[in-house]
Amino acid sequence: xxxxxxxxxxxxxxxxxxxxxxxxxxxxxxxxxxxxxxxxxxxxxxxxxxxxxxxxxxxxxxxxxxxxxxxxxxxxxxxxxxxxxxxxxxxxxxxxxxxxxxxxxxxxxxxxxxxxxxxxxxxxxxxxxxxxxxxxxxxxxxxxxxxxxxxxxxxxxxxxxxxxxxxxxxxxxxxxxxxxxxxxxxxxxxxxxxxxxxxxxxxxxxxxxxxxxxxxxxxxxxxxxxxxxxxxxxxxxxxxxxxxxxxxxxxxxxxxxxxxxxxxxxxxxxxxxxxxxxxxxxxxxxxxxxxxxxxx
Numbered sequence: 001x002x003x004x005x006x007x008x009x010x011x012x013x014x015x016x017x018x019x020x021x022x023x024x025x026x027x028x029x030x031x032x033x034x035x036x037x038x039x040x041x042x043x044x045x046x047x048x049x050x051x052x053x054x055x056x057x058x059x060x061x062x063x064x065x066x067x068x069x070x071x072x073x074x075x076x077x078x079x080x081x082x083x084x085x086x087x088x089x090x091x092x093x094x095x096x097x098x099x100x101x102x103x104x105x106x107x108x109x110x111x112x113x114x115x116x117x118x119x120x121x122x123x124x125x126x127x128x129x130x131x132x133x134x135x136x137x138x139x140x141x142x143x144x145x146x147x148x149x150x151x152x153x154x155x156x157x158x159x160x161x162x163x164x165x166x167x168x169x170x171x172x173x174x175x176x177x178x179x180x181x182x183x184x185x186x187x188x189x190x191x192x193x194x195x196x197x198x199x200x201x202x203x204x205x206x207x208x209x210x211x212x213x214x215x216x217x218x219x220x221x222x223x224x225x226x227x228x229x230x231x232x233x234x235x236x237x238x239x240x241x242x243x244x245x246x247x248x249x250x251x252x253x254x255x256x257x258x259x260x261x262x263x264x265x266x267x268x269x270x271x272x273x274x275x276x277x278x279x280x281x282x283x284x285x286x287x288x289x290x291x292x293x294x295x296x
Contacts, residue, residue, distance in 0.1 A: 104212030
């Protein structure tokens with residue numbers, strides 16, 4: 001692409017990659033409609049990273065009420081809008097920036113560009129997934145812990161009806177009437193920095209951006225003080241991190257059952273508040289083999 005973005009086919013799926021953005025796009029339905037949707041996704045992806053980079057300095061600033069009007073690009077506006085409902089819950093929330101919604105907002109933007117003349121569509125941005133489901137379509141979400149396969153990172157196996165290769169610790173089938181348009185996962189084992197110790201927090205919400213922010217905040221809340229936990233300043237890992245000098249988790253040793261229950265309890269309480277406020281539809285969190293589920 002002229003912007004430097006890369007486009008490739010993976011079987012029947014489209015792979016879009018540019019810098020840190022890595023998308024797997026699926027469109028199903030009438031062949032002509034699916035081909036058009038893929039073309040629209042590729043066209044919208046071209047130049048999207050440059051749009052974000054142009055406003056990056058502002059996107060890394062602490063969230064402020066009504067800052068939405070200061071952003072020009074639609075993805076940046078999605079990011080700012082996604083964090084707004086959470087600000088009243090925190091005082092001096094300088095650790096919340098629009099970057100908490102970047103992956104989900106990108107996925108939402110590409111999905112919207114594809115149109116709705118499809119049976120089913122998804123945009124998977126590194127595990128943060130935007131979904132479109134027609135009246136007869138469904139989408140299966142499987143939650144797997146890669147430690148079961150002697151690997152190190154958490155994975156969400158999301159398919160259109162198949163099974164993930166990892167042992168699954170949670171499964172849900174989504175339909176159009178569920179009004180779920182986004183799935184996102186956060187945790188200290190993931191690709192983003194976390195203030196908490198959760199192996200994973202998976203959230204269902206109306207949009208991928210909304211799920212992304214909620215998963216980040218709930219994962220941050222799942223934490224305790226323990227000598228088994230190693231934290232370092234965020235800037236030690238990434239000098240330009242929007243978390244600045246805040247301590248992020250880099251290692252979690254073996255915790256006691258009481259420590260695990262206490263940490264998960266913090267996340268459960270926050271998830272329940274978000275469900276009651278209508279911000280999310282459900283949450284599944286895992287920590288060292290223990291799980292909690294909260295839903296509406």
